[in-house]
Amino acid sequence: MKVFVWITAAMLLLASCSGPKGREAAVANGSAADTTVTVEVKYATEFTVRDSAGIRLVDIGPRHHFALLPTSVTVPEGSSVTVPEGSPKGYLPIHVPIHRALCMTALQLSNFTILDAHDFISGITGTKNLFNEDIRRRVEDGRIVKIGMEGNFDTEMVLAANPDVIFISPSKRGGYDAIKETGITLVPHLGYKELDPLGQAEWIKLVGLFIGKEAEANAIFASIEERYNSLKLKVESLEGERPTIISGEMHYGSWHAVGGKNYLAQIFRDAGADYVIHDDETSGENLEFEKAYALAANADYWRILNSYPGDFSYEALRASEPRNELFKAFREHKVIYCNMRKTPYYEIAPVQPDVLLKDLVAILHPELVESDYQPTFYRLLAP
Numbered sequence: 075m076k077v078f079v080w081i082t083a084a085m086l087l088l089a090s091c092s093g094p095k096g097r098e099a100a101v102a103n104g105s106a107a108d109t110t111v112t113v114e115v116k117y118a119t120e121f122t123v124r125d126s127a128g129i130r131l132v133d134i135g136p137r138h139h140f141a142l143l144p145t146s147v148t149v150p151e152g153s154s155v156t157v158p159e160g161s162p163k164g165y166l167p168i169h170v171p172i173h174r175a176l177c178m179t180a181l182q183l184s185n186f187t188i189l190d191a192h193d194f195i196s197g198i199t200g201t202k203n204l205f206n207e208d209i210r211r212r213v214e215d216g217r218i219v220k221i222g223m224e225g226n227f228d229t230e231m232v233l234a235a236n237p238d239v240i241f242i243s244p245s246k247r248g249g250y251d252a253i254k255e256t257g258i259t260l261v262p263h264l265g266y267k268e269l270d271p272l273g274q275a276e277w278i279k280l281v282g283l284f285i286g287k288e289a290e291a292n293a294i295f296a297s298i299e300e301r302y303n304s305l306k307l308k309v310e311s312l313e314g315e316r317p318t319i320i321s322g323e324m325h326y327g328s329w330h331a332v333g334g335k336n337y338l339a340q341i342f343r344d345a346g347a348d349y350v351i352h353d354d355e356t357s358g359e360n361l362e363f364e365k366a367y368a369l370a371a372n373a374d375y376w377r378i379l380n381s382y383p384g385d386f387s388y389e390a391l392r393a394s395e396p397r398n399e400l401f402k403a404f405r406e407h408k409v410i411y412c413n414m415r416k417t418p419y420y421e422i423a424p425v426q427p428d429v430l431l432k433d434l435v436a437i438l439h440p441e442l443v444e445s446d447y448q449p450t451f452y453r454l455l456a457p
Contacts, residue, residue, distance in 0.1 A: 120273075129142065132283065140165060143167055168284075176232065176240040179241075179263070184423070189285070229255075238258075263280075279292065306431065329360065367397070376403035
């Protein structure tokens with residue numbers, strides 16, 4: 075069973091902290107949500123949206139219930155929200171647009187960044203490896219506070235950020251029990267669970283619902299979708315044998331291989347490559363070198379994403395594991411590489427699947443992109 079969320083126009087949060095007067099002020103200061111903007115979920119599987127009697131219902135994952143109400147709707151202290159007949163019970167009312175939110179992951183931040191909505195961010199976990207200069211400035215001048223890392227949140231800083239909601243990632247280490255005591259509403263952001271690249275990017279629509287940018291989110295996503303699918307169709311028109319590709323490398327004695335159901339494996343397929351672990355039904359697994367080699371020894375290309383401190387090279391790849399030189403892609407200098415120390419990969423790539431796709435197509439099928447194309451994330455590692 076999925077979880078239902080109602081999004082509305084002002085913000086009914088911190089009810090346990092601010093009481094009825096605080097909630098009335100939040101409603102009075104809010105702007106009415108435009109439920110005439112249709113929000114259609116086409117690719118994402120972890121949230122859905124439907125409208126009923128002026129209230130927007132959003133399902134998120136299997137357990138969490140939220141009610142997003144228009145400003146004109148009030149909920150007396152201690153009463154429950156009336157939901158359409160047949161709907162699950164236990165809705166938590168929230169008025170939207172919200173004014174302040176905490177973000178726990180780079181994936182969540184990417185949603186706010188592409189929506190030009192940094193004004194809504196009041197707290198983040200930290201700035202390590204953060205590229206975005208605007209967010210860094212906001213942290214420096216105090217508009218955004220650092221609340222500590224998962225499992226070790228600073229509750230005082232969470233309260234100082236005064237958020238209306240906290241977007242959480244259940245895949246992380248947690249530590250949410252402490253911040254639950256603040257009375258701040260926790261909203262799961264499950265974009266990381268999406269197996270379709272466009273499904274992951276479509277979570278900008280959910281964030282758009284919370285911050286009153288439904289129309290902008292729809293328009294931005296439509297552009298992403300058009301570019302992605304247009305290039306995908308060009309790739310599908312190609313004839314001949316498709317190149318094969320493997321992803322990952324050895325770390326601490328094991329090779330984390332992207333599974334056949336992972337969103338990255340789908341991008342490989344859409345870019346015109348056959349992923350060598352295509353028959354694996356998981357999103358990922360850890361392999362011993364021998365098994366990884368048995369699967370990928372003759373793969374045409376090898377995709378690597380890491381945070382190498384300096385200029386990564388074939389020599390560095392050999393030094394990290396001497397047996398790497400046995401791979402065909404190593405010998406033929408067909409390693410596709412992205413260094414996260416130099417590229418905001420996780421910070422913006424989740425909402426740029428069209429760019430990821432084009433980077434890969436430029437390598438795998440260069441005849442399908444402009445001759446002077448400059449990649450954003452991925453490029454062939456120089457010999």
